[in-house]
Amino acid sequence: MSDIKKVVLAYSGGLDTSVIVRWLQDNYGCEVVTFTADIGQGEEVEPARAKAEALGIKEIYIDDLREEFVRDFVFPMFRANAIYEGEYLLGTSIARPLIAKRLIEIANETNADAISHGATGKGNDQVRFELGAYALKPGIQVIAPWREWDLTSRESLMAYCKERDIPVDFDGGKKKSPYSMDANLLHISYEGDILEDPWSEPEEDMWRWSVSPEAAPDEPTFLELEYRNGDIVGIDGEAMSAATVLETLNKVGGANGVGRADIVENRYVGMKARGCYETPGGTIMLRAHRAIESITLDREAAHLKDELMPRYASLIYNGYWWSPERRMLQAAIDDTQGVVNGVVRVKLYKGNVIVAGRKSQDSLFDESIATFEDDAGAYDQKDAEGFIKLNALRLRIAASKGRNPLDGQ
């Protein structure tokens, strides 16, 4: 294998990435730097230190990236109302560019010549990690063990552990979930096992972050979300940091059965895959952001955002956060958000997120014009005739030349 001297590994502290540490040491004979981040996955990151030390690691990075994650990645994405394929809130996708950025920063600090990760060769995450890494440091080398090694079954992995004395009760004796999972402050995801049949419904005990709508309280919960420049800056009158906003919404949303999704999605590498997701806070944020935009955004700006959104969402899904085209779209999106200020009142009830009110100093809703009552001349109904006549002109001319829409002309 190539002459790599030092590699920075995205290290979770779990079994798989611990195996990778040893495999890298064995096969590349290189020094391994571990990087473990708290992005809100809900597990302690500090224990990773001892595990890394036990594997002989000398350079160990453990970072709390929760605020940066929400402020610089999740919030900008929600300004776009991004949804992939009509359903997926991009919870895994949006965490990857941040990990890629830190891997490269650490590679620079430690003079490493490579990075490594535990993503498989069938998934999107390898693409997201590596596109980000290459965009930020073009000469970096990438080691993707799952694409290289022959430990393709659980059995072969266990055999490898036994052979190398890697403790297999690494996950602390917790019952191993049959699902492949990923979590961060925005969501938790489940893949594999019975989900591989799109006709089968997930079992209730799979879900970890939310109660079922059936089990949610019989009384609704109301929240008032305060927006500034398109981001939530406070809840129920209390100012909050970005990460605290999302944590709070996750907790309240999950308690009310909000945010489950069960979809078949199209991966960038070309296959369809079944995934289940819990995104309680994100589900609330998406609906609330649309609500505050509904009274503050100009119509055509809003429509243009809607037309650009699927492209923007695909870019993030496919791993192109650190690309010129994503930044270009972000510039357009952010240009519209200076007026997206105000308060949205939402009602959470057994899985439902219901907008119960929206108000803003920057509202473009004009009751004096919209009213069904006498508007005192604010709007001249006669203007509508000319508006319609000229919008119809091209259609009238076509029809007068003999074209008939009923015949598809």
Add this chain to the structure above:
Amino acid sequence: MSDIKKVVLAYSGGLDTSVIVRWLQDNYGCEVVTFTADIGQGEEVEPARAKAEALGIKEIYIDDLREEFVRDFVFPMFRANAIYEGEYLLGTSIARPLIAKRLIEIANETNADAISHGATGKGNDQVRFELGAYALKPGIQVIAPWREWDLTSRESLMAYCKERDIPVDFDGGKKKSPYSMDANLLHISYEGDILEDPWSEPEEDMWRWSVSPEAAPDEPTFLELEYRNGDIVGIDGEAMSAATVLETLNKVGGANGVGRADIVENRYVGMKARGCYETPGGTIMLRAHRAIESITLDREAAHLKDELMPRYASLIYNGYWWSPERRMLQAAIDDTQGVVNGVVRVKLYKGNVIVAGRKSQDSLFDESIATFEDDAGAYDQKDAEGFIKLNALRLRIAASKGRNPLDGQ
């Protein structure tokens, strides 16, 4: 006023359009042909005959358009997964082109030189009626009384009725709703009154087609929807006509608290307006259609549909059903639907529509490739490296020339 001899009026049988009949007779001195359609608004249309006769109408058209409405308008629209501004299922919009078409057909049959409708000068419906009419018969004249007359308040309208002996208990003594409403097989809408303040929540007794999530049954309801070419052709194993499908879904959805929306939308005439909608069947159909597409549609076709959808939805919202650009988009959309066949299982529960399964003979989901287990060589993980490397090449070159994404380059 111009020398119009005969006008076809979209006549509901209610007070407003009855006033219009008299006003047309008085002000234009012309013959009035009434046209009343059953598009599933949930009121008898036959009584309109006697009312029209009482107003001296000789040519009275009463049509049951429910099947045509769902088959030729609602279903094609749902193939596109159309939503306006992220929330509105276009329930009113999609009925207008059918009414416009019938008005023109009747104008042709009766040698009328004009059409008339009861839509106000502030709304979208006038635009939709008239764009359709002009596209189908360019020389037609349009009389829009609400843009012309001075009966701008309820009082002046009542005074006019009294003066002309128009019976004001026309609506059969039913308590007059404070809301402006519109209904057809796809939805019922509410505007006006307290809704004119976007901060105020609608009162529970406004809603007519659905129970609240709170009042819905504690047990979920499951449905199996069978798709053929993108349209639902059967429910729970029973073949059904288009209108019956929608009626059935409305009933079951409404009973489970499904399909309420409360939004501020941007009208084509330039103002923001608050509207509340109940679209039980449509809400189920949208989610289920996405689910069947998720296993049967090619990724890029699906993404292109998503990118075109906002444009398509705006065209329908703005009244351009009978335009070349709508047909052009429909051609693209319909081109993809030949493979959209199969069954979607949905679970309805207190306002939630949950996809509980999807299967299809035309499924592109390939378990042998998607699996986390050994795939027996169906997919070569090593291919991913080249895929990523070449997708990254432009980014690597840019970075190697000194561009740094962290500096926005």
Add this chain to the structure above:
Amino acid sequence: MSDIKKVVLAYSGGLDTSVIVRWLQDNYGCEVVTFTADIGQGEEVEPARAKAEALGIKEIYIDDLREEFVRDFVFPMFRANAIYEGEYLLGTSIARPLIAKRLIEIANETNADAISHGATGKGNDQVRFELGAYALKPGIQVIAPWREWDLTSRESLMAYCKERDIPVDFDGGKKKSPYSMDANLLHISYEGDILEDPWSEPEEDMWRWSVSPEAAPDEPTFLELEYRNGDIVGIDGEAMSAATVLETLNKVGGANGVGRADIVENRYVGMKARGCYETPGGTIMLRAHRAIESITLDREAAHLKDELMPRYASLIYNGYWWSPERRMLQAAIDDTQGVVNGVVRVKLYKGNVIVAGRKSQDSLFDESIATFEDDAGAYDQKDAEGFIKLNALRLRIAASKGRNPLDGQ
């Protein structure tokens, strides 16, 4: 007519707008402020002062807006490579928002309550002037004499002049062109007369800014254009202001037969219209800008710009310069231009604009990778296999499930 006290008129000094001065005075009994701008139309603006004074005007504004026009309107538009309907370089369209802005600024300075212009009711310019004015001062009133008066023929206009003692040799005895023309630093346009038949070719003596390709020199002219942030800042090594750049290119381009266009375009008001245009400098700038972008812009940013361009061009054509959606697109476009630096060498010859070279410190063209010769490992050809395999995966799966593209599946 309404109680307007003072109106700011876009005044050319020509016969038509002089008639408008008198007509406004007569019909509105209001004070008229004249505003005449030099935007490079090629006629002296100072003589407008004496003419305005002769009409009794007290507040006369005469501005040289050439630099602002090119710097703040033409150059930003060319960053987008904007073309309307594949052919039209938007020469008239782009001048209107500047005129609208100045009209409103002057209305603010002079406490005028209205603006007025000489654009007809069939054209796009009325829309552009008025949309701009309303966006910048929502309470402004607009007087559009051509939509109001009955001076619809040349004869009635002349009769009006005679009656009111308006000198009809106002245009200095110059032979009246049979064409309706408009000029500014970006272009000159021709409409009307024999052009109203799309089958007839314009006569050679119509064109004013360029020689015909036939009459152009037999020797080519070469220019080196220096770009900075997407704008031309120097020609042949000499730094130049924005307006000087365009003047220079117009002169050299026109002398080489460059920049004529003869098209049928779709007006925003709904009709098709024939127009001929001379845009010598703009024609050179469009091609050269694409050339400098071809070596400096990232592929996906360039493609996204191309996809957004038609929308952007329509917005300008339709008069929406001062809209949120135009600014939003501009933000996206401008975000890409920081790297658009370098030099383009163009060859002008008898109507042709030929790119003869492009170079840049910010070039992304990498000879070591692009070469047909041995690239010393800069690019690994084996990567292409994985790239193709995974891009093909969705197509392979579809085909393996029995879909056949030859049958349109």
Add this chain to the structure above:
Amino acid sequence: MSDIKKVVLAYSGGLDTSVIVRWLQDNYGCEVVTFTADIGQGEEVEPARAKAEALGIKEIYIDDLREEFVRDFVFPMFRANAIYEGEYLLGTSIARPLIAKRLIEIANETNADAISHGATGKGNDQVRFELGAYALKPGIQVIAPWREWDLTSRESLMAYCKERDIPVDFDGGKKKSPYSMDANLLHISYEGDILEDPWSEPEEDMWRWSVSPEAAPDEPTFLELEYRNGDIVGIDGEAMSAATVLETLNKVGGANGVGRADIVENRYVGMKARGCYETPGGTIMLRAHRAIESITLDREAAHLKDELMPRYASLIYNGYWWSPERRMLQAAIDDTQGVVNGVVRVKLYKGNVIVAGRKSQDSLFDESIATFEDDAGAYDQKDAEGFIKLNALRLRIAASKGRNPLDGQ
């Protein structure tokens, strides 16, 4: 190497693909079927038979695909007005899906299990061939010698020939061009050698299909092109087949110096590359098609086509002809072309293609409305006021709420 028994090779009859024949026989020990197509590259294809026989080939396919190429690939593409990156008419790209289709058809007929081609691992053509092949026959194997072998320099290739007794004067002693070239009925392309520096101008003797503008006749040539359903069906009154149309236009265009392009383009595999192209007929067709559309197409259909075009062009450039998304766009495009009938008169002069007239029975140009003269009431100028007022309404409301476009709001 894998156990391939028979491979179909896209065989030009030239040296490179002759080497590939031998290399396949040597390295795969498999039978080779050669396929040589006349797609208008301007060289005899029949001589390839003897060369193939000399190499021991038993199954030799030689097809004249010129009509199919223009009718089923070039013409549909020109209906879209497709241009890649503003300059490239996709001459190479559009020929590849046809070659891929024939390779697969022949593989099916001959029971071959693989195809092979002579495209390099750096270019787009490998992608186009292989995507097409995989889409049409998912189990096919692909051998791309340039990605596998070590004959990476001219010297090593010659040494191989010498060793295997492959005659190196295969190309008939013609002076070897320093450029890599590709030709078909739509264009001829040049890459490599001095073109690898984007600042250097190509030498005049590189160009093969056109005279320079300088060397073109001093008298213009006029042509009348007759369109039916968006395709040219006759020239100067003479009905012609698709291929004859293109041949004719190539000849006349080339003689008038029409159709040269010199660009830097972005390849799908991620690099920028310099290419020069001669596309005489295509250059005329693009301009003429836009001209006939300008009088026959509805405005919004035309604009939508313009917005979709860059995507469509990229799909073809990238090799996705046989994809659902290309077919979907084609369905939209073709839906508009039923009215694209009529005649365009073009003037060719020293590199210029000038539209000198367009006429159609399906013209939407309405002189009675467009006229500057009295239109006898065909258009009511007063309608424009309402049209503008309501289009401005959202902007007026925003401004009245304090938003100021001059401050970017």
